[in-house]
Amino acid sequence: MKTRRAINISTDDIPRYQQVKDYIIDRINSGAWQPGMKIDSEAELVAATGVSRMTVNRALRELTAEGRLTRMQGSGTFVAEQKPQSALLEIHSIAQEIRERGGKYSCEIHSLQEEKARPDLARAMSLAPYSTVYHSVIVHKDNGVPIQLSSRFINPKIAPDYLKQDFTTITPNEYLLSLAPITSVEHVIEALIAEPWVRDLLEINSAEPCLALHRKTWVGEVIATCSTFYYPGSRYTLGGRFTPPSAGSIGIS
Amino acid sequence: MKTRRAINISTDDIPRYQQVKDYIIDRINSGAWQPGMKIDSEAELVAATGVSRMTVNRALRELTAEGRLTRMQGSGTFVAEQKPQSALLEIHSIAQEIRERGGKYSCEIHSLQEEKARPDLARAMSLAPYSTVYHSVIVHKDNGVPIQLSSRFINPKIAPDYLKQDFTTITPNEYLLSLAPITSVEHVIEALIAEPWVRDLLEINSAEPCLALHRKTWVGEVIATCSTFYYPGSRYTLGGRFTPPSAGSIGIS
DNA sequence: ACGCTCGATTTGTATATACAAGTAGATTTT
DNA sequence: AAAATCTACTTGTATATACAAATCGAGCGT
Numbered sequence: 001m002k003t004r005r006a007i008n009i010s011t012d013d014i015p016r017y018q019q020v021k022d023y024i025i026d027r028i029n030s031g032a033w034q035p036g037m038k039i040d041s042e043a044e045l046v047a048a049t050g051v052s053r054m055t056v057n058r059a060l061r062e063l064t065a066e067g068r069l070t071r072m073q074g075s076g077t078f079v080a081e082q083k084p085q086s087a088l089l090e091i092h093s094i095a096q097e098i099r100e101r102g103g104k105y106s107c108e109i110h111s112l113q114e115e116k117a118r119p120d121l122a123r124a125m126s127l128a129p130y131s132t133v134y135h136s137v138i139v140h141k142d143n144g145v146p147i148q149l150s151s152r153f154i155n156p157k158i159a160p161d162y163l164k165q166d167f168t169t170i171t172p173n174e175y176l177l178s179l180a181p182i183t184s185v186e187h188v189i190e191a192l193i194a195e196p197w198v199r200d201l202l203e204i205n206s207a208e209p210c211l212a213l214h215r216k217t218w219v220g221e222v223i224a225t226c227s228t229f230y231y232p233g234s235r236y237t238l239g240g241r242f243t244p245p246s247a248g249s250i251g252i253s
Numbered sequence: 254m255k256t257r258r259a260i261n262i263s264t265d266d267i268p269r270y271q272q273v274k275d276y277i278i279d280r281i282n283s284g285a286w287q288p289g290m291k292i293d294s295e296a297e298l299v300a301a302t303g304v305s306r307m308t309v310n311r312a313l314r315e316l317t318a319e320g321r322l323t324r325m326q327g328s329g330t331f332v333a334e335q336k337p338q339s340a341l342l343e344i345h346s347i348a349q350e351i352r353e354r355g356g357k358y359s360c361e362i363h364s365l366q367e368e369k370a371r372p373d374l375a376r377a378m379s380l381a382p383y384s385t386v387y388h389s390v391i392v393h394k395d396n397g398v399p400i401q402l403s404s405r406f407i408n409p410k411i412a413p414d415y416l417k418q419d420f421t422t423i424t425p426n427e428y429l430l431s432l433a434p435i436t437s438v439e440h441v442i443e444a445l446i447a448e449p450w451v452r453d454l455l456e457i458n459s460a461e462p463c464l465a466l467h468r469k470t471w472v473g474e475v476i477a478t479c480s481t482f483y484y485p486g487s488r489y490t491l492g493g494r495f496t497p498p499s500a501g502s503i504g505i506s
Numbered sequence: 507a508c509g510c511t512c513g514a515t516t517t518g519t520a521t522a523t524a525c526a527a528g529t530a531g532a533t534t535t536t
Numbered sequence: 537a538a539a540a541t542c543t544a545c546t547t548g549t550a551t552a553t554a555c556a557a558a559t560c561g562a563g564c565g566t
Binding site: 041042043057060061071072073074075076077128 | 515516517518519529
């Protein structure tokens with residue numbers, strides 16, 4: 001019997017190199033391998049897992065690129081020192097935000113339909129061009145004044161019933177969070193002069209700079225995108241407990 | 254003659270997979286391969302470079318992990334859409350950031366002196382009006398192009414020798430972080446038309462919206478402020494591409 | 507004791523081969 | 537015309553093999 005495996009490498013859909021990565025991450029997270037410690041060599045991992053050395057090598061190489069391990073030729077592989085963690089940004093509900101600072105929240109749904117994804121959008125969502133996606137455009141208001149506009153593209157796989165929801169009672173963000181846990185998020189912020197249809201709905205003119213927050217959300221391999229445009233003059237706070245009274249904070253819908 | 258190479262793979266000390274990566278990056282940077290475009294298949298790259306498919310595969314896989322490419326099984330390899338550039342917080346230095354993505358970093362110090370704090374600034378820093386503060390204005394450039402402008406007001410108590418530093422070799426942020434641990438941070442983001450002196454230094458006109466990040470830092474009870482203005486069109490990411498599953502919060506790095 | 511060499515171990519890279527799996531377009535069938 | 541099927545091409549993974557290069561310690565000679 002050649003393969004005396006210390007761990008179980010299944011034949012599921014998960015690639016073997018990924019299973020080896022998971023195994024190593026587990027041992028680090030469980031504390032069995034402390035930061036700075038030398039871990040098993042490739043040869044030992046081969047013996048433990050039953051996969052080939054090249055597969056083990058790939059797993060170790062990727063974990064090194066991801067900053068979890070440090071390797072030294074001739075010496076060995078070590079658990080990387082922990083990288084410093086920084087401030088966190090809470091996701092909170094825009095409706096709650098507005099109510100908490102005494103405003104009257106309302107929203108208008110300007111679009112809620114299915115569309116064909118144009119190639120660039122399709123690529124961003126890892127879909128075939130002109131696939132069916134759900135699209136919503138919602139304007140959030142505080143005492144009747146437009147505060148932010150959010151344009152969302154949803155992969156029907158995530159939320160088949162997205163179009164049937166009543167987003168005047170639950171925000172899209174709250175609804176989507178209730179369906180599945182988010183795997184990963186990426187944000188991009190930019191300042192720009194908004195397009196005419198956005199300016200129109202937000203009631204701003206063509207000279208006012210607008211803050212846009214683009215968010216891409218992964219639920220497993222499935223992707224949703226959301227672009228939020230903020231009313232000019234709004235300021236958006238990240239972290240920090242001591243918000244001065246001058247700058248209110250704007251939530252994410 | 255088996256190898257009819259379109260590019261020259263030398264036998265130097267640089268690994269071949271790295272040379273292939275460089276070749277691809279070159280073609281992207283030169284504009285030969287535009288974002289969204291399909292690039293050569295693995296087979297074509299093998300023919301062009303003379304290395305094995307596995308080596309080409311490694312180069313492509315790593316570039317994909319680094320966010321420069323997008324691959325779709327059965328379809329092809331594509332140049333990724335604009336790679337989100339600079340990190341929002343210079344927890345790691347802006348200089349490092351720029352160099353890491355292949356640019357040439359430089360900076361200009363436009364002001365480094367002590368000033369009297371005007372009332373509103375004094376209030377923000379919890380100082381008596383017209384107290385002495387240190388003020389620095391620095392423009393960071395990538396290949397000579399202005400990328401961001403930072404204007405800092407420092408409480409002399411934190412950094413008595415602030416004015417004597419050579420900020421061409423160490424960024425203010427790095428220097429300040431080396432002095433004392435930060436107790437608390439607050440950020441405010443806004444989109445605005447920058448003031449004339451800022452537009453002048455960033456070489457932008459009065460129609461271009463500018464992204465501003467205001468940061469207030471507490472070291473104990475002592476406060477420093479920093480306003481960073483970003484060159485229009487730049488986009489900035491919050492949270493990494495490889496964010497591990499952590500629901501509900503977004504890391505800033 | 508000191509320095510040296512040598513060999514075992516470990517990581518780093520490169521290749522050929524093989525098969526799986528997804529895509530897109532052409533072709534055939536219905 | 538529409539649907540189903542086929543096929544060529546592409547990427548994704550896994551393995552065995554080979555050699556290069558760095559490290560570390562054992563053993564040797566002076």
